[in-house]
Amino acid sequence: MNNLLLNIEVARIASDDYVGFTFFVGAMAMMAASAFFFLSLSSFDNKWRTSILVSGLITFIAAVHYWYMRDYWSGFAESPVFFRYVDWVLTVPLMCVEFYLILKVAGAKKSLMWRLIAWSVIMLVTGYFGEAVYREQAWFWGLLSGIAYFAIVYEIWFGAAKKLAVAAGGEILSAHKTLCWFVLVGWAIYPIGYMAGTPGWYEPIFGGLQLDVVYNLGDAVNKIGFGLVIYNLATIAMKKKATA
Ligand SMILES: *C/C=C(C)/C=C/C=C(C)/C=C/C1=C(C)CCCC1(C)C
Numbered sequence: 001m002n003n004l005l006l007n008i009e010v011a012r013i014a015s016d017d018y019v020g021f022t023f024f025v026g027a028m029a030m031m032a033a034s035a036f037f038f039l040s041l042s043s044f045d046n047k048w049r050t051s052i053l054v055s056g057l058i059t060f061i062a063a064v065h066y067w068y069m070r071d072y073w074s075g076f077a078e079s080p081v082f083f084r085y086v087d088w089v090l091t092v093p094l095m096c097v098e099f100y101l102i103l104k105v106a107g108a109k110k111s112l113m114w115r116l117i118a119w120s121v122i123m124l125v126t127g128y129f130g131e132a133v134y135r136e137q138a139w140f141w142g143l144l145s146g147i148a149y150f151a152i153v154y155e156i157w158f159g160a161a162k163k164l165a166v167a168a169g170g171e172i173l174s175a176h177k178t179l180c181w182f183v184l185v186g187w188a189i190y191p192i193g194y195m196a197g198t199p200g201w202y203e204p205i206f207g208g209l210q211l212d213v214v215y216n217l218g219d220a221v222n223k224i225g226f227g228l229v230i231y232n233l234a235t236i237a238m239k240k241k242a243t244a
C-alpha cells in the first residue's frame with residue numbers, strides 16, 4: 001500500500017472502548033435526527049415550524065460537538081469536559097425554550113422561559129465547577145446543581161408551566177406530560193454519570209460506570225426523544241386541523 005496513505009493518523013476504536021464507540025454512534029444519531037427534523041419542516045405550518053426547527057437545532061448543535069468530542073477522545077483518551085458543557089449550555093436552554101413554545105398557545109409568558117433558562121444555566125455552571133474546577137468538592141457543587149435541577153422539575157410538574165399545560169389540554173397537555181417525564185427520568189441519568197466520574201462518598205456505588213458512556217446515553221435519549229415528542233405533537237395538531 002501507499003506509504004503516504006498509511007501515514008494518515010486514524011485512531012482505531014478498540015472493541016472494548018465504549019466511550020469511543022458511543023461518541024461515534026452518538027455523532028451519527030444526532031446527525032440523522034437533525035436531517036430528519038430539518039427535512040420535515042415543510043410539512044408543518046408556521047405555528048409549529050419554530051418548535052421543529054428548535055428540535056433540529058438541538059440535535060445539530062450536539063452533532064457538531066459530538067464530532068469534535070469523538071476526535072478529542074480518540075486523540076487524548078481524556079473526557080472532553082469543557083466541550084461537553086459548551087454543548088449542554090447551548091442545548092439545554094433550547095430545551096427550556098421548547099416548553100415555552102408549546103405552552104405559548106395557552107398564554108405562556110417569556111418570564112417562564114427565562115426562569116427555566118436561568119435554572120438550567122445555574123445547574124450546568126455549578127456542575128462544571130464540580131466536574132472540572134473544584135473536583136475535591138464535587139459533591140457540594142453537584143448538590144447545588146441538583147437543587148437547580150429540582151427547581152426545573154418543580155416548575156414543569158407543579159408550577160406555572162403545569163397550569164398552562166392543563167389550560168391548553170388535549171395533545172399539548174399530553175406532550176407536556178411526556179416532556180416532564182423526560183426531565184424527571186431522562187435527565188436523572190446525568191447526575192449518575194457525574195457521580196461515576198468525580199471523587200466522592202458515592203464512588204463505591206457508581207465508580208464502575210464510565211462518565212462519558214452515561215452522558216452519551218443520556219444525550220441520545222433526551223435530545224432525540226425530546227425532539228420526537230415535539231414532532232409527534234405537531235403531527236397530531238396538523239392532522240386535527242386538516243380534519244376540522
Ligand atoms: C442535552 C443535554 C442535556 C439534556 C443535559 C442535561 C444535564 C443535566 C440535567 C445535568 C445535571 C447535573 C446534576 C443534576 C448534578 C450533577 C451535575 C450535572 C450537571 C451532571
